[in-house]
Amino acid sequence: MENFEFVSPTHFVFGRGAEEQVGAKLAERGAAKVLLHFGGQSAVKSGLVDRVKASLDAQGVQHVELGGVRPNPEITLVREGVALCKQHGIDWVLAVGGGSVIDSAKAIAVGAHYDGDVWDFFETKRQTDDVLPIAVVLTIPAAGSEASKNTVVSNDALQMKSGYPNNAQRPKLAFMNPELTFTLPPYQTAAGLTDMFCHLLERFFDDVGAVPVTDNLCLSLMRTVRAEAPRVLAEPDNYDARANVMWAGMLCHQGLAGVGRHEDWATHGLEHELSALYPEITHGAGLAVMFPAWMEHVRGENPGRFAFYGREVFGLAPTGDADADALSAIDETRAFFASLGMPTTLAELGVGEDDIEKMIPTLKANKGEPFGSFKKLSMDDAREIYRLAL
Amino acid sequence: MENFEFVSPTHFVFGRGAEEQVGAKLAERGAAKVLLHFGGQSAVKSGLVDRVKASLDAQGVQHVELGGVRPNPEITLVREGVALCKQHGIDWVLAVGGGSVIDSAKAIAVGAHYDGDVWDFFETKRQTDDVLPIAVVLTIPAAGSEASKNTVVSNDALQMKSGYPNNAQRPKLAFMNPELTFTLPPYQTAAGLTDMFCHLLERFFDDVGAVPVTDNLCLSLMRTVRAEAPRVLAEPDNYDARANVMWAGMLCHQGLAGVGRHEDWATHGLEHELSALYPEITHGAGLAVMFPAWMEHVRGENPGRFAFYGREVFGLAPTGDADADALSAIDETRAFFASLGMPTTLAELGVGEDDIEKMIPTLKANKGEPFGSFKKLSMDDAREIYRLAL
Structure with a gap:
């Protein structure tokens, strides 16, 4: 067996109704202003995003929205997210979706306190421990990004897709309700x-x-x-x-x-x-x-x-x-x-x-x-x- | 499957020479004054306690010693540990040993910021999140206390042995070198x-x-x-x-x-x-x-x-x-x-x-x-x- 280090600090809330605890668990941890990050239509249409917002509102946790993450998430939207974090003084990133949304959220959290271009991390030019804490409401079991140390982001301009590993971007909270996956195609x-x-x-x-x-x-x-x-x-x-x-x-x-x-x-x-x-x-x-x-x-x-x-x-x-x-x-x-x-x-x-x-x-x-x-x-x-x- | 919450925040350093990193990893996390807690003769005689002390010294991490934990650790020594923490302003508890030493260390960490008698927690009278962070150099694989949320302590006066579960007492750092277990009887x-x-x-x-x-x-x-x-x-x-x-x-x-x-x-x-x-x-x-x-x-x-x-x-x-x-x-x-x-x-x-x-x-x-x-x-x-x- 090779020597190794391992850490997985994610606090999992698993089961029916898990997403209803988002606001309370974030408030407990001192979250004040959250970037609420999600993908296309399904999380909105299903009412999940509204339920999450209601849960945040009930605890007085403010939120700024950024939807539109596509499969194989792209660096342009990540840069938008980073700008929003800086503009609004965001202190947590909350991803509602599957691996693409979570990976995008991780990249935003990594870039939020960085002065250069967040793509630098994906070219392995940079490393940082100064990452915003991330919470996740998982809707697609697949990528494992809800607890992993990895994010993968595409850069269409460069026709590249690149991964960035960092234990500091492992989500701190993951809400996993299997019922949310009943309607997956x-x-x-x-x-x-x-x-x-x-x-x-x-x-x-x-x-x-x-x-x-x-x-x-x-x-x-x-x-x-x-x-x-x-x-x-x-x-x-x-x-x-x-x-x-x-x-x-x-x-x-x-x-x-x-x-x-x-x-x-x-x-x-x-x-x-x-x-x-x-x-x-x-x-x-x-x-x-x-x-x-x-x-x-x-x-x-x-x-x-x-x-x-x-x-x-x-x-x-x-x-x-x-x-x-x-x-x-x-x-x-x-x-x-x-x-x-x-x-x-x-x-x-x-x-x-x-x-x-x-x-x-x-x-x-x-x-x-x-x-x-x-x-x-x-x-x-x-x-x-x-x-x-x- | 029943609903559950799960968190295991321990950072594991596993492999040959793991214990040599104790000082550096604790210093990285801001530890200033550590209660070094251990058992009977074997950890001292083998030179392990001295090696750990040298690792702390090399990083300028101060330490106060408390040895003598017995198998089925007892509340009297825990109370001594709590008193030492209060007296010296201890900010981390470092256990060097097996399950008994780690369980004793957890109880000390739980009692360190509590004004009453630490046995209260074992009578389920009390709960707390205000627990000193714990690090572990494991010498006996058995109890799993190096990552678990549990501690079990005996009270000879009451002829009782009682467990106390609390996620806040899961160790933050665990150093696990299998070579240290070669000499176990x-x-x-x-x-x-x-x-x-x-x-x-x-x-x-x-x-x-x-x-x-x-x-x-x-x-x-x-x-x-x-x-x-x-x-x-x-x-x-x-x-x-x-x-x-x-x-x-x-x-x-x-x-x-x-x-x-x-x-x-x-x-x-x-x-x-x-x-x-x-x-x-x-x-x-x-x-x-x-x-x-x-x-x-x-x-x-x-x-x-x-x-x-x-x-x-x-x-x-x-x-x-x-x-x-x-x-x-x-x-x-x-x-x-x-x-x-x-x-x-x-x-x-x-x-x-x-x-x-x-x-x-x-x-x-x-x-x-x-x-x-x-x-x-x-x-x-x-x-x-x-x-x-x-």
């Missing part, structure tokens, strides 16, 4: 399940040997997501299924499922280029296509690890041929994503062979350096993985 | 493993139905403890085995393994009376005796839950007879504890039938009310469980 539910599962795959496959305590926890979450996925798709208003998925989504990316390991994250890098080029691609759908292709390309580094995964998650009996076992595990992974209604090829996402060379120059802010951990990938490896995914 | 290692496993049992068996995400996580930890136990006993200086056990011990009691459930905790209540009466009884050894007896007595409430546990943790094939499956799972549990060298009867702990009536009056601060969740236990149930354990 099946495709979004499925993309969320895929995203969660891939957060575990990124942690499970790396160049560190077995770390039983972490691996067992990681595998238990994979089994949970796999078992709850068909249940939640068949019965969208099954409270317990939605609750299991919502809590699992947080655990998949909070960090515990990877402690003591190096983790990999190459596939997220490969996928980010897809949705930087075509912002309409849902992150989970991109991952569903890219992960099996990555697996096929890298499996030779440690086929036994794939066989172990296949046995523990899909119940595959070992055949004595580790590569055959690895291929079976990869087939099961692809079939699992397909069973959720996810695409299995780049063609289904409207991405063609000609697009590959457009993605290479910005890949991992391409400095020509290899990336990933399970196998160190060169830019030629990346090209080959994109080709396998066509 | 086998009996203490085994009692620690038993304690961890029982923290999971208390959460897994209650009156709530399946909570798959929590149950899978809980079962994954049971499997981890069961698999690492023989490894760590056979190879006491196997770093990876010790590391897996140390991290698992934290996870077993931090709370995640029980969220969304009511949990039970009747067996801990039954055991606390044993070690209140005979303070030389190691908590884990008491649990090893009491848990199978509790299981036998209550299994009829939901034998299917026991069968599920037996299948998932011990690989027992279902026979079609749920009660037979439950009994097999209980036998495996007893055999697991025995394989670690733990006692299986109260007789082995020097407790006889005559002692039973001595324990009933203080059991759960006996108000005649039923306790536990899987089955609500009357005082007659408690008598019967003690008898089954003889």
Whole structure:
């Protein structure tokens, strides 16, 4: 087991009616003026934003609104949010939405006390502990941003999508009511399940040997997501299924499922280029296509690890041929994503062979350096993985 | 899944040399004068206390010492600690040791800003958020106190042992170096493993139905403890085995393994009376005796839950007879504890039938009310469980 540091300070309020406590919990923590950040229509139309505002009003917590976060949130709106924070003396950022809204809120919280351009943090030029505290009302279980240390933001002008990790931007409060997810469309539910599962795959496959305590926890979450996925798709208003998925989504990316390991994250890098080029691609759908292709390309580094995964998650009996076992595990992974209604090829996402060379120059802010951990990938490896995914 | 709130703000520094960072991490957080709290000889003799002091000195963090915490820590020393905090203007409490030292440190931190007697908190007369921040250098993986919200303290004058839960006393910093546990005697290692496993049992068996995400996580930890136990006993200086056990011990009691459930905790209540009466009884050894007896007595409430546990943790094939499956799972549990060298009867702990009536009056601060969740236990149930354990 590798040395590590880990902290997850988020206070979770989980269950029916959780969002009704927003005002009281923020007031308890001394919040005076909140930036209320949300996305498109659904949170407004459903009445959720109004309920949250009523909860703030009831406690005398002032609020300034900034809606309009799109999927794959963009730096322009983040800059607007930062300006609002400075103009109004905002002391908390409250995100109402899914991963995109929360990621946007994190970026705003990071930029609020910074004099330069907030994009600097996404170019790894800057680090800071001076981050506004963040609260979250989660509406889409997927990205795990409600507790994670990460934010990912797109910069359309640069055709880039870049991540920024910082423990200081882990939300301080997360309100998680599974009932709010009953009305999620099946495709979004499925993309969320895929995203969660891939957060575990990124942690499970790396160049560190077995770390039983972490691996067992990681595998238990994979089994949970796999078992709850068909249940939640068949019965969208099954409270317990939605609750299991919502809590699992947080655990998949909070960090515990990877402690003591190096983790990999190459596939997220490969996928980010897809949705930087075509912002309409849902992150989970991109991952569903890219992960099996990555697996096929890298499996030779440690086929036994794939066989172990296949046995523990899909119940595959070992055949004595580790590569055959690895291929079976990869087939099961692809079939699992397909069973959720996810695409299995780049063609289904409207991405063609000609697009590959457009993605290479910005890949991992391409400095020509290899990336990933399970196998160190060169830019030629990346090209080959994109080709396998066509 | 039941509604819940959960927070675990501990910042973990895990791995080789972790304790060398004590001074720097405390100084970063503004600690000026620390109460350095520890137990008997081993932490001093091994040089650990001196190394921690050197780390504090190097950062200019002042410290006042209070050693001498015994197993099943006692309120008298806690009161001394509280007095020292008041006298010296202590701003952090630093525990170097295992669960007893950490529990004593928590009680001191709770009492430091309270004008009355700190025992008031253990009689549930008082609640407070005004708790000194706590840091921990863990030397015994067992109680999980390095991250838990609980402390348990004995009061010899009252022949009582009482717990106090409070999120505000969760340690802010935990330094966990598995190498520090290489020299633990086998009996203490085994009692620690038993304690961890029982923290999971208390959460897994209650009156709530399946909570798959929590149950899978809980079962994954049971499997981890069961698999690492023989490894760590056979190879006491196997770093990876010790590391897996140390991290698992934290996870077993931090709370995640029980969220969304009511949990039970009747067996801990039954055991606390044993070690209140005979303070030389190691908590884990008491649990090893009491848990199978509790299981036998209550299994009829939901034998299917026991069968599920037996299948998932011990690989027992279902026979079609749920009660037979439950009994097999209980036998495996007893055999697991025995394989670690733990006692299986109260007789082995020097407790006889005559002692039973001595324990009933203080059991759960006996108000005649039923306790536990899987089955609500009357005082007659408690008598019967003690008898089954003889």
